[in-house]
Amino acid sequence: MADSLRQKLLPVAAILFGILVAWYVGAYVMNAPFQRDLDRRADETPAFSEFVVKTMTQPKPTLPAPHQVAQNFFENTFLRNVTSNRSLVYHAWVTLSSTLTGFAMGTLLGIAIAVGIVHVTTLDRSLMPWIITSQTIPILALAPMIIVVLAAVGITGLLPKALISTYLSFFPVAVGMVKGLRSPEILHLDLMRTYNAGKWETFWKLRLPASVPYLFASMKVAVAASLVGAIVGELPTGAVAGIGSKLLNGSYYSQTIDMFSALVAGSIVAALLVTAVGIIGRLVEQAMGARAA
Known part of the structure; x- marks a missing residue:
């Protein structure tokens, strides 16, 4: 050991x-x-x-040197009131709220797209290439457009940032879920046909359980991408709170130590989110009868 x-x-x-x-x-x-x-x-x-x-x-x-960043991070994390505008916990929570909202929407959208692609041949041939193409658009170019368009119709605050997170997070979920839904072997699919199982019965009893490991693996990538989307979404809005706002203010006033501390905070949040998704995935797989690693 x-x-x-x-x-x-x-x-x-x-x-x-x-x-x-x-x-x-x-x-x-x-x-x-x-x-x-x-x-x-x-x-x-x-x-x-x-x-x-x-x-x-x-x-x-x-x-900044590592000890400068560490000292700044410690002070702004543990020695500040969590409601203070200088607290990294406060800014991380603001960004986390957008991240989780966008991640939830992106996961649901990705699963829905994957189910459609697997069961509808037309969607497989027409939708999948467009999904892949959508990810070639730089998010830094797309984010201001989303913010401006939604602001023009009176939508501001959490939703625009969450939509940017959704845009980044749905793709890995859709791709992973498609692979997972198509992972059952031909022998198992033939066995379901032998039992006279319909398309949706095969989906619920064979395809969906087989896709769970792929789903959670893709969700790990998606939740990290969702955090990036939330931070990027805070930049063009001139947000006064959030990790993105800390980066923006640091760049304005040459506060490089604050910028690096905000990056460390974002990295820790990302690591915690990925770990949480991994733990939930293992619990779900064990509940479904998978062997513990």
């Missing part, structure tokens, strides 16, 4: 260590020119060690 745990943790720890080292080196390289300019104007010639410390402690660095 200990050896297995060590084999899993050591590679992860080694990669994290490598990322931290590269990050610190990058922070020094990118912050050094500005620090040299400051020292030259102040007519100072600090020692190398002091100069390195200065590049890692700038209030508005080009690339």
Whole structure:
């Protein structure tokens, strides 16, 4: 058990260590020119060690050092009131509400499209190419159009951001669900015909149970894409709350440390959402009689 745990943790720890080292080196390289300019104007010639410390402690660095981001994240997560506009928990909750709404709509839409594609040959030949083509449109170009059009008809707030999340999340669900609904073997389909089962009886008793692993695997991708959609949807609206608004404000005022903290918060939210979907998937599969891994 200990050896297995060590084999899993050591590679992860080694990669994290490598990322931290590269990050610190990058922070020094990118912050050094500005620090040299400051020292030259102040007519100072600090020692190398002091100069390195200065590049890692700038209030508005080009690339913040990891410890600066960690300190900012800790302060704005654990030392702020959750209702404060500076709290990352507050901003994460605002983005999460749009994410979950869009993810729910995207999942339902993806499942509906997949069922139609599997059971209607015309939809398979006509709809699937358009679905694939829709994902080639850059979301950064599409999001402002959705926001403006919906605002013109008086729809603002949560729904426009949720629709952008829906746009990104329905595709992986539709593709995964199509593969899952078509996963039963010919032998099993022939057996259902032998029992004189109709199309929908075959769907409920064979195709749908077989598609569950594919559905939850695609939902992991969809929930992460939904979070990206919610954050992107906050950018063109000039939102005053949400992870996207933190990124936007940070870019306006060169608060790079706040921007990186918001990115870390978004990453943690994404990891928690993907983990939650995975746990629910395992519970559903076990309830259906699948063996625990």
